[in-house]
Amino acid sequence: MSWRRAIYLLPLAAFAALAIYLSHGLAPGYNPELLPSAMIDKPAPAFDLAGLKGEARLTNRAFTDEIVFVNFFASWCVPCRQESPVLMDLSRRNVIVLYGIDYKDKPADAEKFLQQYGDPYRRIGVDDSGRTAINFGVYGVPETYAIDRTGHIRWRHVGPLTDDVVKNEILPLLQRLGAS
Amino acid sequence: MIIELGHFALILALAVATLQAGLTLTGAARNDLNLMAAGRLAALAQFALIALAFATLVHAYFVSDFSVANVAENSSSAKPLLYKLTSVWGNHEGSMVLWVLILALYGAAIAWFGDAMPPRLCARVLGVKGLIAIGFLLFILLTSNPFLRLSPAPEEGMGLNPILQDPGLAFHPPFLYLGYVGFSVAFAFAVAALIDGRVDAAWARWVRPWTLASWCCLTLGIAMGSWWAYYTLGWGGWWFWDPVENASLMPWLAGTALLHSAIVVERRDTLKSWTILLAILTFSLSLVGTFLVRSGVLTSVHAFALDPRRGVFILVLLCIAIGGSLALYAWRAPAVEPGGVFAPISREGALLLNNLILASCCATVFIGTLYPLFLDAVGGPKLSVGYPFFDRTFVPLMIPLLLAVGLGPLLAWKRGDFLGALQRLWAAFAAVIAAMLVTFYLSHGGPVLSVLGIGLAAWMGGGAIVEIADRLRLFRAPWPDVVRRALTQPRASYGMTLAHYGLAVTVAGIAASGFEQQGIALLHLGQTLPVAGYTLRFDGIGRHEGINYTADRGDFTLLEGTRVVAQLEPERRFFPLQQQTVSKTAIHTNFFADFYLALGDPDNKGGWAVRAYWKPLVPFIWIGGVIMAFGGAVSLSDRRWRIGIVARRAGKAALPADRSRA
Numbered sequence: 001m002s003w004r005r006a007i008y009l010l011p012l013a014a015f016a017a018l019a020i021y022l023s024h025g026l027a028p029g030y031n032p033e034l035l036p037s038a039m040i041d042k043p044a045p046a047f048d049l050a051g052l053k054g055e056a057r058l059t060n061r062a063f064t065d066e067i068v069f070v071n072f073f074a075s076w077c078v079p080c081r082q083e084s085p086v087l088m089d090l091s092r093r094n095v096i097v098l099y100g101i102d103y104k105d106k107p108a109d110a111e112k113f114l115q116q117y118g119d120p121y122r123r124i125g126v127d128d129s130g131r132t133a134i135n136f137g138v139y140g141v142p143e144t145y146a147i148d149r150t151g152h153i154r155w156r157h158v159g160p161l162t163d164d165v166v167k168n169e170i171l172p173l174l175q176r177l178g179a180s
Numbered sequence: 181m182i183i184e185l186g187h188f189a190l191i192l193a194l195a196v197a198t199l200q201a202g203l204t205l206t207g208a209a210r211n212d213l214n215l216m217a218a219g220r221l222a223a224l225a226q227f228a229l230i231a232l233a234f235a236t237l238v239h240a241y242f243v244s245d246f247s248v249a250n251v252a253e254n255s256s257s258a259k260p261l262l263y264k265l266t267s268v269w270g271n272h273e274g275s276m277v278l279w280v281l282i283l284a285l286y287g288a289a290i291a292w293f294g295d296a297m298p299p300r301l302c303a304r305v306l307g308v309k310g311l312i313a314i315g316f317l318l319f320i321l322l323t324s325n326p327f328l329r330l331s332p333a334p335e336e337g338m339g340l341n342p343i344l345q346d347p348g349l350a351f352h353p354p355f356l357y358l359g360y361v362g363f364s365v366a367f368a369f370a371v372a373a374l375i376d377g378r379v380d381a382a383w384a385r386w387v388r389p390w391t392l393a394s395w396c397c398l399t400l401g402i403a404m405g406s407w408w409a410y411y412t413l414g415w416g417g418w419w420f421w422d423p424v425e426n427a428s429l430m431p432w433l434a435g436t437a438l439l440h441s442a443i444v445v446e447r448r449d450t451l452k453s454w455t456i457l458l459a460i461l462t463f464s465l466s467l468v469g470t471f472l473v474r475s476g477v478l479t480s481v482h483a484f485a486l487d488p489r490r491g492v493f494i495l496v497l498l499c500i501a502i503g504g505s506l507a508l509y510a511w512r513a514p515a516v517e518p519g520g521v522f523a524p525i526s527r528e529g530a531l532l533l534n535n536l537i538l539a540s541c542c543a544t545v546f547i548g549t550l551y552p553l554f555l556d557a558v559g560g561p562k563l564s565v566g567y568p569f570f571d572r573t574f575v576p577l578m579i580p581l582l583l584a585v586g587l588g589p590l591l592a593w594k595r596g597d598f599l600g601a602l603q604r605l606w607a608a609f610a611a612v613i614a615a616m617l618v619t620f621y622l623s624h625g626g627p628v629l630s631v632l633g634i635g636l637a638a639w640m641g642g643g644a645i646v647e648i649a650d651r652l653r654l655f656r657a658p659w660p661d662v663v664r665r666a667l668t669q670p671r672a673s674y675g676m677t678l679a680h681y682g683l684a685v686t687v688a689g690i691a692a693s694g695f696e697q698q699g700i701a702l703l704h705l706g707q708t709l710p711v712a713g714y715t716l717r718f719d720g721i722g723r724h725e726g727i728n729y730t731a732d733r734g735d736f737t738l739l740e741g742t743r744v745v746a747q748l749e750p751e752r753r754f755f756p757l758q759q760q761t762v763s764k765t766a767i768h769t770n771f772f773a774d775f776y777l778a779l780g781d782p783d784n785k786g787g788w789a790v791r792a793y794w795k796p797l798v799p800f801i802w803i804g805g806v807i808m809a810f811g812g813a814v815s816l817s818d819r820r821w822r823i824g825i826v827a828r829r830a831g832k833a834a835l836p837a838d839r840s841r842a
Contacts, residue, residue, distance in 0.1 A: 008513045011457060012506040015464075019499050021550070022471065076568070078422050104568045115700065115780060115789060116763075140551075 040156065044070075044147045045135035049125030052107055058099065058125030063147055067177050068097045069170075070145045071121070072133055074105040075113035077141040083160030084117040090166065091120035096174070100124040103133050103141050146170075148177050183248050186236025187327035190277075193229035193284070194317040196222050200287075201310030208303040208375075216303040220291040223306050226313060227281075227288035234268075234281045237326055241268050247333035250274060250326040256339040256757060258728045266350040267340045272490075273326035275353060279470075280316050282354075282361040283309070286390070290365065297386060304372035305365070312364055315497045323490045342729070342755040342762045348408035352401055359398020360431045360466035365390040366438060367463035370456045371505050374512040379452040384445035387459065389816055391442065395435045396812035402428050403805030410798075411765050411776075418801060421570050426549040427469025430542050434462040437538035440531045448528055448593060450519030453509075454535070460509060464502040465542070471498055472549070523595040530588030530596075537581040544573045582636050582687060585680055586643030590650065604650060608642030623695045633691025641684035648677045675815025679808045686804030692797035702787040712794035714775065715739040716748075721788065729753045731764070734779045734788065738768060750779040774798050 039045075048059040071087065073080045090096050100121035102110045107126055127133055136145060139158055146155035155173050157165060200222035207215030237250070241264050246252040254271040255264060269275040287309045294302040320326075369387045373379045405425065410418040419425060438458040444451045471494045522528040548569050586608055590601040615638035619631050649655070651673065652665045699711035703718040710716075720735040731751040738745040748766035755762065768775040773796040780789025 005510075005514050008453070009510045011461075012503065012510050015502055015506050018550075019495065019503065022495055022498075076420070078420065112700070112791070115791065 039137050039145075039153045041152055041154065043151050044145070044153050045132070047125070047127075047132040047135065049101065049127055049132060052100075052102055052110055052124040052126055055123060058101075058123050060151070062099075062123070063151060065149050066097055067149060067174065068099055068147050070099050070101060070136075070147060072101045072103045072127075072136070072138050072141050072143045074103045074141045075109040076105065077103075079160040080113075080142045081117060083142055083162070084120070086161045086163060086166060087120035088118045090170075095166075096170065097122060101132060102126050103138070104128065104130045146173060146177075182236050183240050183245065183327050183329070186233040186240075187325070189229045189236070190233040190317065190321060190327070193226050193233065193280075194314065194321065196226045196229060197310050197313040197317060200226055201307050201314060204303040204310065205307035208300045208307065211300065213299060216299050219303055219306055219310075220294055223284075223287040223291035223309070226310075227284040230277070230281050230284045233327075234277050237274060237277060238265065238268055241265065244337065245333075246335070246337050247329055247331070248326075249328045249330045252330055252334050252337045254338070254340055256337040256728065259340065259345070260727055262347065262350060263340055263345045266344070269353045270340050270344045271326075273320070273324045275357075276316070276320050276324050277326060278354065279357055279361060280313060280320065282357045283313055283316065283364060286362055286365050287313070290390075298382075301369075301372055301376070301383070301386070304375055305368040308368035308371045309364060312368075312501065315501065319490075319493050319497065323493050339728070339755070339757040342753065343412065345728075346408060346412060348404060348411070352404040352408060355397050355401030355404060356428055357401075359394050359396075359401050359435075360428065360463075360469070362390065362394025362397060363431055363435055363459075363463040363466055365394070366435075366459040367505070370459035371508060373456060373516075374505075374508045377512055377515050379445065379456060379516050381446050381449055384442045384455070388439065388442045388446065391435060391438055391459075391462075392812050392816050395432070395439055396809040396816070398428065398432050398435065399805055399809040399812065402432060403802045403809075406805075407802045411767060412762070418798070421548065423549050424469075424473050426545050427472055430465040430469065430545050430549075431462055433538050433542040433545065434458060434465055437535045437542070438462050440534050440538075444528050444531050445519075448520055448522065450522070450528065451532065451535075452519060453513040453516045456513060456516070457509060458535070458539075460502075460505045464498075464505075465546075467494075467498055467501060471495060520594075522593075525591065525598045526596040527588065527591045527593045530584055530591050533584050534581060534588065537577060537584075541574060541577050541581075544577060545570070548573070579636070582640060582683075585683060586639045589643070589647045589676065589680070605643060605646055607646050607649075608639055611638040611642035612636075614638070627694040630691050630694030633694070634688055637684045637688035637691060639684075640687065641681055644677045644680040644684065648674070671818040672815045675811045675813075675818070678811030678814055680811075682804045682807030682809075682811055684804070685800045685807055689797045689800030689802075689804060692800070693795065696793060696795050696798075698791070698793045700789075700791050702783060703790045704787050709790060709792060711775075711792045713740065714745065714794065716777070716790075716792050718788070718790065724751065726753065728757065729755045729762075732779065732782075734766075734790075736766070736777060736790075738775055746775070748775075748777045750777045752779050769799055771799050771803070772797060 044060055044063070046060050048057060051057055087098065091098055098121050100123070102124055104127070110124075110126075125132070136143075136153075142160055144157045144161060145153050148154045154177060155169070157169070161170075200219050203215050203222060204219030206212070207219055239245075240248045240251050241255055242261075244251065244255060244257045244264070246255075250271065250273050251267075254274070255267045259267075267274070269278045287306060290297075290302065290305055290309070294306075366387050369383070369390070373383055402425075405428065406418045409420060409425075438455065441451050441455045441458055445455050471491070551569075586605065587601055590596075590604055591598070612635045616631050616635040619626070619634045623631070651669060652662050654662055657665070697712040699709045699716070701707075701709050703709060705718055705720060708715050708717045715738075717737045717739060718734070719737055722733050722735065724731045724733045731753040733749050733751045736748040736750070738748055746768040748768060750766040751764040753762045753764055763778055766777045768777075773794060776793040776795055778791045780791060782788050
């Protein structure tokens with residue numbers, strides 16, 4: 001087969017690769033939200049971020065002697081809108097201590113986002129460069145981490161939080177960490 | 181009983197589609213005119229049957245027949261009549277029926293106008309369309325049947341998502357589908373050409389009007405969707421790079437490329453196998469978009485109810501349709517002989533540049549949209565790369581394209597004179613400088629990128645006007661001569677000027693978003709908020725009962741000095757059935773700028789959060805879209821496309837490959 005003919009096979013080959021990818025997303029038992037993480041049971045990476053709306057800086061030293069949740073979000077992220085009622089509910093009921101990290105976002109947009117969907121966070125750090133997110137191993141937004149009293153990451157969730165995740169993962173996790 | 185009739189009609193349509201594919205493809209292979217004519221009748225019958233099925237579904241929604249599961253799940257009796265109708269396509273099953281209805285509509289149109297086409301081309305096109313119809317009718321009947329009954333029937337339906345209860349959204353899906361389902365015609369033409377092994381100017385002339393018609397509808401559909409997002413979804417944003425938006429943008433980009441490369445095939449008989457590939461890809465992207473939206477592999481504000489079985493079914497359909505056509509392409513396209521050569525600086529060169537850039541843009545959007553899926557090996561979807569990605573990739577790609585839009589039409593075919601074209605564009609250069617200076621002055625030195633964006637818009641708008649003035653020899657020939665030229669210009673060339681001008685208008689609207697000003701405050705009664713030289717006064721708040729919601733309606737006065745500009749009444753609507761609050765913004769527009777007002781939450785101490793924006797030129801974004809679509813329609817009315825009809829009147833069966841001189 002000549003090179004000229006081979007070129008005409010390229011679109012087909014590219015589509016075949018795509019089809020394999022797409023089928024992966026449909027495989028039975030495939031749960032997009034179960035992700036291994038190298039960071040589980042490791043100390044949370046150190047960070048020092050500017051606060052949103054001119055608040056005090058947010059650093060990992062703020063997390064002392066309590067179980068905290070860190071939620072990476074952004075105003076341009078559609079799934080974040082989907083999870084915001086769940087976060088609002090958690091913070092309203094004081095179930096968890098939640099910090100926000102605004103990922104690669106314009107602060108003005110983030111403020112509008114929080115005005116429209118509510119602000120569930122105790123404090124918010126602005127991760128403009130995305131470096132903190134890289135240190136945490138964030139794949140994309142939204143993503144949520146739980147950090148225990150000793151500053152170790154104990155749990156991670158990729159994608160929007162849902163009521164199911166709260167019931168089946170967060171509440172048992174709080175019990176486990178609280179007991180130990 | 182009526183709904184069962186619809187179900188039966190849809191099953192019958194499946195049988196007729198099978199017949200259509202069989203008759204036309206065998207007929208074309210054997211060159212049997214009778215079989216091919218019967219196949220055309222089948223295409224008309226298929227449309228009639230699907231129209232009947234769709235009508236029964238519409239009827240069930242009109243009378244609120246909750247014994248039909250689909251109606252009970254997506255409608256309710258207390259709802260304005262308009263939204264009862266739009267509920268038909270506001271859900272997965274119903275929208276699929278609309279999808280096949282439009283597919284069949286195009287098929288019937290080809291069958292109807294088919295007399296003017298070479299009979300074998302017509303038959304093969306209808307055959308391919310029949311095969312697509314079989315796939316999607318099976319999909320509806322096996323996995324997404326809207327005609328199923330509920331027993332016992334509930335007293336009341338669950339209602340339509342309040343966000344979808346909006347006139348702007350009511351007609352957005354039909355236009356969108358007219359657009360990307362319409363690309364199935366170009367796809368069918370491409371596959372037919374591959375079977376035939378022949379692509380020529382006549383083929384391109386048949387493909388282009390269908391592509392143009394689909395493109396116009398898609399342009400309008402996208403503009404409507406974006407406008408709707410602007411006034412309901414967010415805070416005045418008009419494009420969110422949401423997977424569903426991207427699913428409609430990708431076929432638009434590919435379709436725009438196809439429109440331009442088909443011109444090259446028609447005029448210069450070259451870029452043929454590339455054009456075939458584009459035609460296949462454009463419709464493939466529509467199919468992939470359908471898959472993404474309905475399979476649940478990506479999260480989106482628009483996502484339909486999810487069911488993995490559907491995902492698998494659509495994926496299999498994709499593999500057959502796209503894989504099959506690309507395999508055919510790999511096998512047959514090398515046989516399509518390459519056409520004439522051209523210099524890089526020429527009209528063909530500019531159109532090729534346009535194609536390369538549009539294809540890259542399309543690939544960028546594709547990667548950005550599917551990025552979550554590409555992470556599959558390591559991680560999960562349900563993530564968003566969002567605008568930081570698209571801002572850094574899509575926007576820089578667009579700039580050279582927009583520069584070329586101003587210049588390309590002035591280049592000659594085969595070998596153009598770059599410097600000569602630039603010289604003729606002196607007026608456009610002057611427009612750029614004037615526009616940038618005026619913008620800089622008015623915005624008191626606003627963001628540099630926005631000022632440059634306005635300059636870019638002036639370049640394209642100026643270029644479009646210079647091009648048409650050049651054609652008419654305006655200011656160079658005596659007036660009667662100019663008028664005569666204006667009357668004899670082909671409409672297609674006016675269409676191009678309008679479409680390029682519309683693009684300039686849209687770009688101006690986008691660029692000016694950098695000059696936006698805003699005011700956000702907690703207001704008590706009687707307090708005022710200054711925004712962009714206006715004063716907004718909070719006059720009152722009241723309760724208001726809608727047919728299926730209750731609303732807090734704010735009463736605001738917009739003042740310029742002491743002069744009253746407008747009364748604004750933004751609302752927060754609460755829909756008890758769905759327990760959902762939807763914001764209804766108030767917008768005052770003078771078509772050059774919008775004053776945009778949204779009512780936020782009360783603080784329960786008499787204060788209300790209020791967000792107000794002054795958005796210069798933002799209406800241009802959609803006005804430009806409408807101008808582009810109108811340009812397409814003008815081009816579509818060109819006499820050249822109707823040569824076939826003339827040929828039919830003259831009693832000729834086939835169209836001669838007559839080169840036009842326009």
